[in-house]
Amino acid sequence: MYKKTSRILAIAAASLALTMGAAHAQTPPPGGPGGPGGPGMHAMHHGDFMMGFKKLHDKLNLNADQEKQWQAALDTMKQNHEQMRKIHEQLKQQFEAQKNQPILDLNALHAAHQQAEQQSAQLREQNAQAWLSFYNGLxxxxxxxxxxxxxxxxxxxxxxxxxxxxxxxxxxxxxxxxxxx
Structure with missing residues (x-):
């Protein structure tokens, strides 16, 4: 009985976290788009990250083969980032479809979340392999x-x-x- 109750609570908590995440993604941060932790903050960190990538690229003085590996890894990362965004959007849409139901299908939400996690893990591994391939050529x-x-x-x-x-x-x-x- 205790294990079943704990599992149900864990699923409910995961669903709530998914709900809060979707709600947070739709809610503008206090103080506008540049507010703490809001979309402006993500863009700032993303911009810093990409600028750091450019600086690193410039410091490496890559030969033609290394440049191809760099571009392949960069392209893989960009494509996989877009795919992960689509996976997240699908999860959000599934929740949106269920949220107006009187009883949530937590099993379906959990299964969708698990599938999304597996797909995202595969994409992250592809990114890692692409960058390791580049790194090993240095x-x-x-x-x-x-x-x-x-x-x-x-x-x-x-x-x-x-x-x-x-x-x-x-x-x-x-x-x-x-x-x-």
Whole structure:
């Protein structure tokens, strides 16, 4: 009995998370499109990421074969990103079709989510293989350049994560007295 209840709660929680994610995607952030965590923020980080890619590309001084591998990996990444976006949109549409029903079909939602996860995992693996193929064609100096860039990127991600964590800890601590009243 306990296992069945836990599983139902887990599915319900996953469905709720899917619902909140879809709702969040449709809701503009506070302060407009450039608000915290909103579409403007994604575009900013995406722009930083792509600019970093361009800088890295320029530093590598690729030969013709390496350039072909770079372009193939970049094309694979772009195509797979678009495919993942379509998968997400299909999930959203499936939920939209069900949300007006008096009783949600959590089994169908869960199955759709599992299928989307599998498809996305395959696409991420294709991306990884394309970039590994490119990386394996580099010489040691070029690999060092890539390694340095990745280490810098990981350090920036960690700094952002720490700032976000501090923000939420501060936000939670500030709202705790108000919630107690």
């Amino acid at each position: 010489n040691d100096q070029q690999k060092t350049t890539v390694s340095t860039a990745l280490k810098e990127h990981f350090a920036k991600m960690e700094q952002r994560r720490e700032k976000l964590l501090q923000h939420w800890q501060h936000h939670g601590a500030a709202s705790a007295p108000a919630a107690a009243q």
